Amino acid sequence: MMPAASLEAAEAEARAVTPRGVEAPREPATPAPAQPSPPAALERLAAATVALPTLDAQAYEPCVVELLFGLLCDVAQRRQPLVARALRGEPLPPDVPRAVWRRALQAQGIWFQLLSVAEQSTAMRRRREIEIESGYARLSASFARVVADAAAAGVSAEEVREVLRHLKIRPVITAHPTEAKRVTVLEIHRRIYRKLMDLESPRWTPRERRALVAQLGNEIELLWMSGELRREKPTVAQEVAWGLHFFGETLFEAVPTLFERLEDALHQFYPGEPFEIPRFFQFGSWIGGDRDGNPFVNNDVTRATLYENRLACLKRYRQRLVDLAQTLSITAEALPVPDAFASELARALAQSGDGAAIAARNPGEVFRQYLTCMLRKLDATLADAQRRGTLTPVPGGYASADELAAELRAMEQALLACGSDALAAAYVRPLRREVETFRFSTVQLDLRENTTVTNKTLLALWRARARPGSEPPDPQSEGWKSWLLAELTRPLGQDRRHGHETNADTLPEVEAETLQIFSMVRTMREQVDRNAFGAFILSMTHHATDVLGVYLLAKEAGLFSDAGGVESCTLPIVPLLETIDDLRRAPDILRELLAVPMVKRSIRAQGGVLEIMIGYSDSNKDGGFFASNWELSKAQTKIARVGRELGITISFFHGRGGSVSRGGVPAGRAIAALPAGSVNGRFRVTEQGEVVSHKYANRGTAQYHVELLASSVLEHTFKSDREDELLPRGDFDDAMEALAGASRAAYVKLVERPELIAYFQAASPLEELSMLNMGSRPARRFGARSLHDLRAIPWVFAWSQNRHALTGWYGVGSALSAFLAVRQARGLDLLRRMFNESRLFRLIVDEVEKTLAQVDLDIARGYASLVPDAQVRETIFAQIDAEYRLTVETVLKVSGGATLAERFPQFRERLARRLPAINQVSRQQIELLRRYRAADADQERRGYLVPLLLSINCIASGFGATG
Known part of the structure; x- marks a missing residue:
């Protein structure tokens, strides 16, 4: 296999190579310079938008789709007419140049992206229609509906206040390499979305409408001319x-609006009741802190990340203060200020060192004077942040985000005291809430590392202190646990207190770097923000001793509350349980951990909540879709029960990905299907790759998704003990256990076949995915070539590319069939009752059915033809073919449907728009893979590389997900 060549080199050499049998060996003609759109075409497209403001969402979507398609075809016709023919579904001549095929793939990918933008625009329009026709409380994802339902169900105001006191929601943005689109492309998408919103207005004249359509065409032309593929693998800094x-585009604004909407809903449905809205919604991040298998993330990179995060929010606050100073032109004559604020202003002017000049510049304008003082302090804070903690701090800045928030609150209280409640709520309170939420760090950065690395560091620490020649105990032995407990209870000596550097000096380089992670936490909390870090996530936690070892590393670095390092740890340590076996061991791991007094003291000191992360990706790779979902549900129930028994509140962190196979199901339904008592107002979830851009790229969709997440958590908390759908059912649980066991057995029977890895590598673009340059980290954790060490993302991505998609359905047919074979009619009756009454079972069946609709066995057979060993090819494919047909038959029997996904008309309509083109690209990809792999010379192979990667990008865009 050729090493991943740079795309730039591949493009440079591509002209010299022509795929045999695909296109003629000739150079493409230089395209003519772009000409403006013909006036007639522009008039026609502008005229097509006239009815947009009056159409309902159902009629709006096809009109917008037609408009965007027309504009894309117009660009293609002017730039490369043969590509326009391909877009319209016309066959291309057999001798077209290779460059045309490349452009056709790119154009098809652009069309999929435009379809997604159109669908987001339609979804936003549909939500507005519902609100206009039926009121805000009718929107399923709104606080208004959830609070209205709670009030109607008799939930008291005091119960609501109790829930609010514990409410804590934190989506966590990760750098998992599942985003195939560049930021440049995302920015163009956002501008197209906004242009579509502009076109919805009825106020435009024909001339103005033509101009808007022309601008929309310009954005599509920019997409045409912007490279879809990254030239190099992105750096962590990128x-x-x-x-x-x-955050700059949507999220800084979305969160304060979220608080306001909850406040409004509470006042509407609990009139006269006082509520304090806590800082319940924050963002976390793994970008720059996730080292698990990523050699490019080190302590220097993490420090740089923290400084960038700090600068982002400080720059935002500065602009907001400037805007506020321009807005609040209130004079003391028009609005006499309270004595408390007058004193606060006098203090600020005196501390500024230039009080007289500030007062003279804005005579009588007390709020502008106060804001000028605040701006000076913030500028000093910014100057200090830009120095990245390397020099003496700039004097006169804010000591913390709390100080800035307090000054904003003083201004807000002054306006309220003067009777200007609306001004306080509209202008000052949103900024105060921004500061309280994003603080001086924008996000809470989690650190993540694998147990393999932390245990190696502990072994090095043991050897550094042991007698020469002695060997450490096995990390899974009682001797190892005894050593850890002894070290955790032994007070630190003077030379080891406060993370003294000699701790790391005695260790090898890699192990020293791991230990210094914790020293960095201590120093960066002081330099950036006390809440700059979220937690330390321990990947692949198998035993309680794995977690105790991390506590010991934190102790060695001085991250305990006391100098001796025996009281409590100040950094939350979060075990990540990823495999099915680890999920099953979770209650025992938890009991063993909580038997250690230091652990319990640490949890209490951190707020009395122990966070447990559960992994959807590796559990799916481990046991298949059905078994993974059931094991995750069972684990949450059992862990929460152990926590209640031992007097510790458990909070779950859900490690979901973008695809269905990795937990990427609709957020509202996913939360609603969680076990009773597993949420209790606390919820963390990962947001990865294309999920982030889909949810947060546009202001309207970002606002919708944060409210959807928060309102779903609130609803589950209100209803957890009240709804029959969430209460345990013995007959349902027994059936789920049987189905999960049979499903896993069928799945394991396939994936543990020795020849499967050879089939998978040949019958999918698995190895070629690494050249797509989506993320900074490798596809495998430690460079191994086994299926075990392959990350879940490329595992899912490659199966979706080759149209098998088996990670989202395989084993379900065997499970349902075996269940029905034993229980006959009674079994079918039970499954249908579960389908109607069990949220988890219904969610599984629905997502399996939608995944099956995306499978194409004819195309999958084409990918299988790439497997050189005929026996391996036929045996494996026959097994997949049989399971697919069995799954379709049994799922439809349970759901009562006649065809796949018939109860999801919007899903079917959107899939139908894409499938013909996706199928065409899939067939081209099969041929490209065949020729790429068969080529003898590197130069010839590079000729296939760019179109092959474009085909991967195109299929990912078509399905709207990668891994």
Whole structure:
């Protein structure tokens, strides 16, 4: 296999190579310079938008789709007419140049992206229609509906206040490599979305409408001319910038609005009741802190990430203060200010060192004077942040975000005291809530590492202190546990207190770096923000000793509350349970951990809540879709029960991905299907790759998704002990256990076949995915070539590319068939009752059915033809073919449907728009893979590389997900 060549080199050499049998060996003609759209075409497209403002969402979507398609075809016709023919579904001549095929793939990918933008626009329009016709409380994802239902169900105001006191929701943006689109492309998408919103207005004249359509065409032309593929693998710094992009565009604004909407709903349905809205919604991040298998994330990178996160919010606050100073032109003559604020202003002017000049510049305008003082302090804070903690701090800045928030609150209280409640709520309170939410760190950065690495560091620490020649105990032995407990209870000596550097000096380089992670936490909390870090996530936690070992590393670095390092740890340590076996061991792991007094003291000191992360990706790779979902549900129930027994509140962190196979199901339904008592107002979830851009790229969709997440958590908390659908059912649980066991057995029977890895590598673009340059980290954790070490993302991504998609359905048919064979008619009756009454079972069946609709066995057979060993090819494919047909038959029997996904008309309509083109690209990808792999010379192979990667991008865009 050729090493991943740079795309730039591949493009440079591509002209010299022509795929045999695909296109003629000739150079493409230089395209003519772009000409403006013909006036007639522009008039026609502009005229097509006239009815947009009056159409309902059902009629609106096809009109917008037609408009965007017309504009894309117009660009293609001017730039490369043969590509326009391909877009319209016309066959291309057999001798077209290779460059045309490349452009056709790119154009098809652009069309899939435009379809997604159109569908987001339609969804937003549909939500507005519901609100206009029936009121805000009729929107399923709104606080208004959830609070109205709670009030109607008799939930008292005091019960609501109790829930609010514990409410804590934190989506966590990760750098998992599942985003195939560049930030440049995302920005164009957002501008197209906004242009579509503009076109919905009826106020435009024909001339103005033509101009808007022309601008929309310009954006599509920019998409045409923007490279879809990254030239090089992104750096972690670029991933950090990608993540912060969404805060600047939508999220800084979305969260304060979220608080306001909850406040409004509570006042509407609990009139006269006082409520304090806590800072319940924050964002976390793994970007720059996730080292698990990523050699490019080190302590220097994490420090740089924290500084960038700090700068992002400080720059935002500065602009907001400038805007506020321009707005609040209130004079003391028009609005006499309270004595308390007058004193606060006098203090601020005196501390500024230039009080007289500030007062003279804005005579009588007390709020502008106060804001000028605040701006000076913030500028000093910004200057200090830009120095990245390397020099003496700039004097006169804010000591913390709390100080800035307090000054904003003083201004807000002054306006309220003067009777200007509306001004306080409209202008000052949103900024105060921004500061309280995003603080001086924008996000809470989690650190993540694998047990393999932390245990190696502990072994090195043991050897550094042991007698020469002695060997450490096995990390799974009682001797190892005894050593850990002894070290955790032994007070630190003077030379080891406060993370003294000699702790790391005695260790090898890699192990020293791991230990210094914890020292960095201590120093960066002081330099950035006390809440700059979220938690330390321990991947692949198998035993309680794995977690105790991390506590010991934190102790060695001085991250305990006392100098001796025996009281409590100040950094939450979160075990990540990923495999099915680990999920099953969870109650025992938890009991063993909580038997250690230091652990219980640490949890109490951190707020009395122990966070447990559960992994959807590896559990799926481990046991298949059905078994994974059931084991995750069971684990949450059992862990929460152990927590109640031992007097510790458990909070779950859900490690979901973008695809269905990795937990990427509709957020509202996913939360509603969680076990009773497993949420209790606390919820963390990962947001990865294309999920982030889909949810947060546009203001309207971002606002919708944060409210959907928060209202779903609130609803589950209100209804957890009241709804029959969430209460345990013995007959349902027994059936789920039987189905999960049979499903896992069928899945394991396939994936543990020795020849499956050879089939998978040949019958999918698994190895070629690494050249797509989506993320900074490798596809395998430790460079191994086994299925075990392959990350879940490429596992899912490759199966979706080759149209098998088996990670979202395989084993379900065997399970349902075996269940029905034993229980006959009674079994079918039970399954149908579960389908109607069990949220978890219904969610599983629905998502399996939608995944099956995306499978194409004819195309999958084409990918299988790439497997050189005929026996392996035929045996494996026959097994997949048989399971697919059995799954379709049994799922439809349970759901009562005649065809796949018939109860999801919007899903079917959107899939139908895409499938013909996806199928065409899939067939082209099969041929490209065949020729790429068969080519002898590197130069010839590079000629296939760019179109092959474009085909991967195109299929990912078509389905709207990668891994």
